[in-house]
Amino acid sequence: MAIKILSVDDELDMEMLIKQMFRPQIREKKYQFYFAHNGIEALEILRENNDISLILSDINMPGMDGLTFLTKVNDLKAPLLKAVMISAYGDMDNIRSAMNRGAFDFITKPIKFEDLEITVKKTIEHIEMLSRLQHEHDQLLAIQTDLNIAKDIQQSMLPKVSNPFIESKALDLHAFLEPAKSVGGDLFDYFMMDDERLFFIIGDVSDKGIPASLYMAITKAIFKSHFLNKNCGDFCDEVNQINTFLSSDNPSFMFVTAFVGLLYVKTGRVEYIDAGHEPPLIIRKGKGIEVLKKRGGLALSIDGTFTYKSQELFLEPGDTLFMYTDGATDANNSAGERFGLKRIEELIGSMDDTESPKVINDVVRQQLQEFIGSHYQFDDITVLTIRYMGSA
Incomplete structure (x- = not known):
């Protein structure tokens, strides 16, 4: 199943750049991208697609900036949804604010393909690890529930x-x-x-x-x-x-x-x-x-x-x-x-x-x-x- 990634950036050439960078992964259906041009559009896409795993979001955008959007993402209470924030080189104040608000990682513009690819791969591996842990946790809860039922049955005998x-x-x-x-x-x-x-x-x-x-x-x-x-x-x-x-x-x-x-x-x-x-x-x-x-x-x-x-x-x-x-x-x-x-x-x-x-x-x-x-x-x-x- 393809990993679903949402790119949020007001620069129109960002969509073309990402499609070009990740063309092999898209062709092999490893990644599936969605694109939004500001935080408002991005929230609407997230509401319609609750299986998106990764967000690549610019910080400086009109309508709803990336920091406000990140706060709204946190309100969704989706622990497996991770955000990587993108900002201009040297914009450390906004980058620090993003990390304090729960961003998983950041990259800077101008974007280097190798840096972006490594960051996306690392973030996806982290999401998959969390997903496995959540699955194992759910299994343990189910087993414990079954054990509690078995205990009640045994005691009733x-x-x-x-x-x-x-x-x-x-x-x-x-x-x-x-x-x-x-x-x-x-x-x-x-x-x-x-x-x-x-x-x-x-x-x-x-x-x-x-x-x-x-x-x-x-x-x-x-x-x-x-x-x-x-x-x-x-x-x-x-x-x-x-x-x-x-x-x-x-x-x-x-x-x-x-x-x-x-x-x-x-x-x-x-x-x-x-x-x-x-x-x-x-x-x-x-x-x-x-x-x-x-x-x-x-x-x-x-x-x-x-x-x-x-x-x-x-x-x-x-x-x-x-x-x-x-x-x-x-x-x-x-x-x-x-x-x-x-x-x-x-x-x-x-x-x-x-x-x-x-x-x-x-x-x-x-x-x-x-x-x-x-x-x-x-x-x-x-x-x-x-x-x-x-x-x-």
Whole structure:
């Protein structure tokens, strides 16, 4: 596409001179020139052609001089439109005034072709650079808009009520997810399968950002569709089927560590599958903190033929199950220190063992934020805490 240039000069032979100077560029359609004889005519041409990139304007003209015209050009608020002013040799006062009013460059009369050609080329290169920067800026804004929408969508997929069992005397529950980027690959979910069983999951996709968020959405959706289905079968069978599905079409070789469980509300029995996830903590009422012994299997979506076997634990009334992703334990501060599981144990151990899951999570979240400080949060942080109060 030709670069459009407006020449403004009251000397009639200027048009002929420019056409002669730039004849090759005009013939090759690199440049397209418009001509005006004063500022008034030039403004009218600019209004009719808003894609003009470069102005070559004389300063001393009748009707509207070049300095007044330059002020009017600035009022157009066109950052990619640049002006090169032309004045008599030695007319430094007007040249200085033009530069102060935003002229990009200047040349003097009598015009030397080489000087004019270099100045035009340099100005066009600057305009093209600004255009590329503006295009990249617009792209970044569009990407950020898309990321914000993706973040809203992802957050909307998480349970909307922090404790849906607020009226229940058997359960208290709270969770949070802090993505390292606008969107992330951590996930959690919980819902009552029926009057007796609470399904819960916490997981961590191997990647970060948009790819991980898409895989997170798929994983969460497939678990929910299986375990909310009235025909849901054996716990292990369902997880095995989900693993086969996730593994069957996985060209990016992502995987998901997960801790998946069913809590039987009447008895406190928890049937769980540890798919390579971080070991939960059990806050035993009046008995301190217990780190659940690892009996885990392979992370999900690595091997579709892997057979998962469930384990069980028992919660007594008043016990709390604290689950987290490795973004919590692996969080670093500016000194390069790792937060670690020990800090989490000490932090929770310093609290009353009757504290609600929300209080526990709020304290852990605050301490993590203070620990990380101004340092970069490099991984998603998710915590899911369930307190069992016993059958109603």
